[in-house]
Amino acid sequence: MVVLQRALGHRVEQEQAGLWRIVFHVPTSTNCWLVEESAGLTLIDAGCPWNASTILDTIRRINKPLKNIVITHAHPDHAGAAASLSRHTGAEVFAHQLDLPFLNGKSSIAEIPGSSASLQVHRAGHWAGILNPPPVEHAKGVHEGDCIGELKVIHTPGHTPGSITFYSEEHKALFIGDNASNRLYLLNINMSPFTLERQQLIESFEKYEKYHATIVLPGHGRAHHSKNANLDLVRLARTCIFRKRRAS
Ligand SMILES: [Zn+2]
Ligand SMILES: [Zn+2]
Numbered sequence: 001m002v003v004l005q006r007a008l009g010h011r012v013e014q015e016q017a018g019l020w021r022i023v024f025h026v027p028t029s030t031n032c033w034l035v036e037e038s039a040g041l042t043l044i045d046a047g048c049p050w051n052a053s054t055i056l057d058t059i060r061r062i063n064k065p066l067k068n069i070v071i072t073h074a075h076p077d078h079a080g081a082a083a084s085l086s087r088h089t090g091a092e093v094f095a096h097q098l099d100l101p102f103l104n105g106k107s108s109i110a111e112i113p114g115s116s117a118s119l120q121v122h123r124a125g126h127w128a129g130i131l132n133p134p135p136v137e138h139a140k141g142v143h144e145g146d147c148i149g150e151l152k153v154i155h156t157p158g159h160t161p162g163s164i165t166f167y168s169e170e171h172k173a174l175f176i177g178d179n180a181s182n183r184l185y186l187l188n189i190n191m192s193p194f195t196l197e198r199q200q201l202i203e204s205f206e207k208y209e210k211y212h213a214t215i216v217l218p219g220h221g222r223a224h225h226s227k228n229a230n231l232d233l234v235r236l237a238r239t240c241i242f243r244k245r246r247a248s
Helices: 049-062 082-089 116-128 198-210 229-247
Strands: 003-006 010-016 019-024 030-037 040-044 066-070 092-096 140-142 151-155 164-168 173-177 180-183 186-189 215-218
Touching: 003 049, 010 049, 010 215, 019 049, 030 049, 030 215, 040 049, 049 082, 066 082, 082 092, 151 198, 173 229, 180 215, 186 198, 186 229, 198 229, 215 229
Parallel strands: 040 066, 066 092, 092 140, 173 215
Antiparallel strands: 003 010, 010 019, 019 030, 030 040, 151 164, 164 173, 180 186
16 A cells, blocks of 8 residues: 555555545544545545644645545534635535534534434533534535535435435445444444434435445545445444344
8 A cells, every 4th residue: 555644643545546545543543535536636524623734735745736625524523624725725615415504603513403422422512612613614515416526425314414425436435424434444333422313324324235335435444345345334234223123
């Protein structure tokens, strides 16, 4: 694997030709992805607010203009540097219409319904002033089936109402945000308190069945490679349903 940069707090590596991973090690292992297209680069997720300079430095090293910033969901570890990056590069920012109010500062995830555990962590984050990312004023809303460059939008709600997955036909890749993680080579559906509606998230995974992918790129942890990586996600969700039925 080509490593473009290695530093104390982050690493930049080439996942495959035209696809880069920036992994930040603090506060937890968090990914941003850069996809090269003929018009320029698309950044998938923008890390924490303090990650902007590293992302800009990576873009300079790749030496292509940043055209689009697409956000899988409006948590601050995925949309944190979007405002700053957009200001510096002129790139447009896109998120699902339902997460847009959290991205432009008009509302907070702590104010919407969810499981009691998720409400507690989101309210604590809101109270501490760290839940909303720095507001992106001119972010654009997208919907199921829209395309940003070659990335297709799949609406996969549950973690947040507007959580989206991006599918790249060219890379046979699914960028799944926080729907599942892949830490220690173990693909795990996100049942943490940061997921607002767990049942809805599990049901969203059925959408992956029709998108043939050989690589799943999560917001946290390594890329997951497999002949039918999309079906690995579907199986994961169905196992959750099976376990739940056996327990009840
Ligand atoms: Zn999240
Ligand atoms: Zn996250």
